[in-house]
Amino acid sequence: MRMIKKVPASKSSSPRRSTAKHAARGAPVxxxxxxxxxxxxxxxxxxPLGTRAFSASSQGAKHSRGFAAAALGSFAALDSxxxxxxxxxxxxxxxxxxxxxxxxxxGADSEFASLGAEAQPLTGTMIVKFRQTFHKIPVYGSxxxxxxxxxxxxxxxxSSLGTPGSVSHIATVAPAQAIAVAAKASGVAxxxxxxxxxxxxYYDQHASTxxxxxxxxxxxxxxxxxxxxxxxDAARMDYVVDAHRGxxxxxxxxxxxxxxxxxxxxxxLNKQRAIVVERVGTSYELRDTTSNVTTYGxxxxxxxxxxxxxxxxxxxxxxxxxxxxxxxxxxxxxxVAKFLRSIVRRNNIDNKGGExxxxxxxxxxxxxxxxxxxxxxxxxxxxxxxxxxxRFPNGAFFSVANMLDIVGHEMFHxxxxxxxxxxxxxxxxxxxxxxxDIFGIIIANFRKPLAKWVWTxxxxxxxxxxxxxxxxxxxxxxQPRLMKDYIxxxxxxxxxxxxxxxxxxxxxxxxxxxxxxxxxxxxxxxYLALTVxxxxxxxxxxxxRAVVQAATSLFRNDSAAARAAKVQxxxxxxxxxxxx
Numbered sequence: 001m002r003m004i005k006k007v008p009a010s011k012s013s014s015p016r017r018s019t020a021k022h023a024a025r026g027a028p029v030x031x032x033x034x035x036x037x038x039x040x041x042x043x044x045x046x047x048p049l050g051t052r053a054f055s056a057s058s059q060g061a062k063h064s065r066g067f068a069a070a071a072l073g074s075f076a077a078l079d080s081x082x083x084x085x086x087x088x089x090x091x092x093x094x095x096x097x098x099x100x101x102x103x104x105x106x107g108a109d110s111e112f113a114s115l116g117a118e119a120q121p122l123t124g125t126m127i128v129k130f131r132q133t134f135h136k137i138p139v140y141g142s143x144x145x146x147x148x149x150x151x152x153x154x155x156x157x158x159s160s161l162g163t164p165g166s167v168s169h170i171a172t173v174a175p176a177q178a179i180a181v182a183a184k185a186s187g188v189a190x191x192x193x194x195x196x197x198x199x200x201x202y203y204d205q206h207a208s209t210x211x212x213x214x215x216x217x218x219x220x221x222x223x224x225x226x227x228x229x230x231x232x233d234a235a236r237m238d239y240v241v242d243a244h245r246g247x248x249x250x251x252x253x254x255x256x257x258x259x260x261x262x263x264x265x266x267x268x269l270n271k272q273r274a275i276v277v278e279r280v281g282t283s284y285e286l287r288d289t290t291s292n293v294t295t296y297g298x299x300x301x302x303x304x305x306x307x308x309x310x311x312x313x314x315x316x317x318x319x320x321x322x323x324x325x326x327x328x329x330x331x332x333x334x335x336v337a338k339f340l341r342s343i344v345r346r347n348n349i350d351n352k353g354g355e356x357x358x359x360x361x362x363x364x365x366x367x368x369x370x371x372x373x374x375x376x377x378x379x380x381x382x383x384x385x386x387x388x389x390x391r392f393p394n395g396a397f398f399s400v401a402n403m404l405d406i407v408g409h410e411m412f413h414x415x416x417x418x419x420x421x422x423x424x425x426x427x428x429x430x431x432x433x434x435x436x437d438i439f440g441i442i443i444a445n446f447r448k449p450l451a452k453w454v455w456t457x458x459x460x461x462x463x464x465x466x467x468x469x470x471x472x473x474x475x476x477x478x479q480p481r482l483m484k485d486y487i488x489x490x491x492x493x494x495x496x497x498x499x500x501x502x503x504x505x506x507x508x509x510x511x512x513x514x515x516x517x518x519x520x521x522x523x524x525x526x527y528l529a530l531t532v533x534x535x536x537x538x539x540x541x542x543x544x545r546a547v548v549q550a551a552t553s554l555f556r557n558d559s560a561a562a563r564a565a566k567v568q569x570x571x572x573x574x575x576x577x578x579x580x
Contacts, residue, residue, distance in 0.1 A: 036537035037203030083152035084128035141537035164201035164210035178214035182239035187222035268402035325399030357384035409440030429492035483578030506573035
């Protein structure tokens with residue numbers, strides 16, 4: 001579950017202070033604290049190290065496994081996955097790239113399993129992803145992204161790799177035992193779980209050690225508990241079970257033909273909105289078949305305790321007029337779908353044109369007990385959007401679905417779930433929140449010149465003249481702005497302010513009197529970073545490397561001076577907050 005509402009987090013009396021120095025591109029970057037056990041690396045052909053790595057005269061070519069499979073210059077004849085793997089093998093075995101070598105444990109070399117290839121329309125290149133494995137067992141959170149030209153030339157490699165030594169790759173706990181552990185923790189019957197436990201090498205952050213573990217994904221949670229801050233468990237969890245000892249290692253929150261008719265209707269902000277509905281006989285339903293967006297009502301039922309009744313009742317007229325909050329959810333959902341399709345070239349949240357479902361008038365009774373029916377929250381539950389509402393002093397309700405920035409924020413949690421799948425805890429959780437904040441801001445402001453963008457999110461969420469977060473100054477809303485003020489064990493909504501401020505500095509960067517990036521370029525920049533270069537346990541420093549690599553790829557055909565200025569603006573944005 002992804003809550004937009006920021007809940008108080010326990011503050012440490014001694015915030016961590018950053019002592020890191022600038023790291024050169026092309027060098028491995030490892031940080032401690034929220035450690036994911038992985039080391040990051042970035043290599044680009046436009047950088048000197050990348051030029052040496054992929055030079056036809058490279059010393060490593062003669063003994064590279066990749067180049068034994070394909071002679072230099074013949075990659076165009078290969079499929080993209082084979083070409084990418086050959087380039088990766090070559091880089092790992094090339095003496096010219098001493099800082100990038102193939103991890104080895106107990107005599108076993110790291111291998112790489114393909115996650116598929118996908119043409120990236122924003123850059124005109126092919127993106128091929130791999131997961132690192134040992135003994136055919138994947139390393140949790142690992143990711144290698146290889147970017148290829150149209151002729152299968154390597155343009156760049158970005159990776160996060162681990163070395164899970166001192167742990168046997170042979171499980172001594174049966175998969176059925178792992179299912180039983182997950183079932184007990186979630187409160188569901190073991191027989192109802194159809195998920196297949198999968199073995200991973202998993203880095204246990206609490207013990208700072210690697211373990212062999214089963215992971216059971218997307219388990220519905222029936223025993224939802226409250227933590228010390230009053231926040232409830234997510235509606236779905238990934239459960240990590242030790243494959244040698246059988247204990248629960250971690251609970252990881254997962255929070256994703258008929259005639260079309262165009263109408264105009266008034267939304268919750270008293271604005272006329274153009275919507276697409278579906279004609280069914282003599283009635284009309286809030287179903288937009290062009291964008292595949294559908295809107296339901298829940299009649300103030302509890303989306304957590306009664307999630308099996310979601311999505312609720314599909315709105316239909318006649319007999320009753322469209323509820324204004326439903327019009328807001330429907331029109332804003334369609335606006336997000338249009339942004340995804342036209343700006344970042346993504347076919348809805350799942351990139352397959354799948355249905356984008358919204359349910360309004362929800363009331364989580366444990367999270368919003370008084371007054372009746374008020375629930376100041378919204379979240380993506382892994383399958384759809386649910387929206388609560390704010391009660392005004394006069395007794396009227398104002399739906400969270402009225403806020404386009406909130407709708408964009410929450411729906412981008414769905415995009416994250418379908419791509420990088422950032423864990424909802426520690427730095428990866430703060431990144432999860434921050435990227436949704438970034439896209440909430442971009443979507444809500446996209447039609448305006450950058451000089452007129454509003455950098456606050458959730459206006460009126462906590463009453464008149466209030467906002468939830470401010471990217472231009474996170475400290476106004478109890479968020480740290482710099483890494484030196486990072487809150488260990490802090491709530492993801494707190495520490496997201498650091499990455500938000502870095503993004504703000506990038507988005508407002510200027511060259512002379514002019515903004516350096518256009519709104520379309522900003523959308524593409526952060527979209528590529530989130531969906532192409534980040535993985536489950538990515539940290540702030542990984543995001544820095546991801547956005548730099550996205551800029552390098554996106555602006556590859558700009559003049560050298562223009563490209564350098566944009567890449568430098570990205571590096572400066574992260575440096576100013578201490579993400580180095």
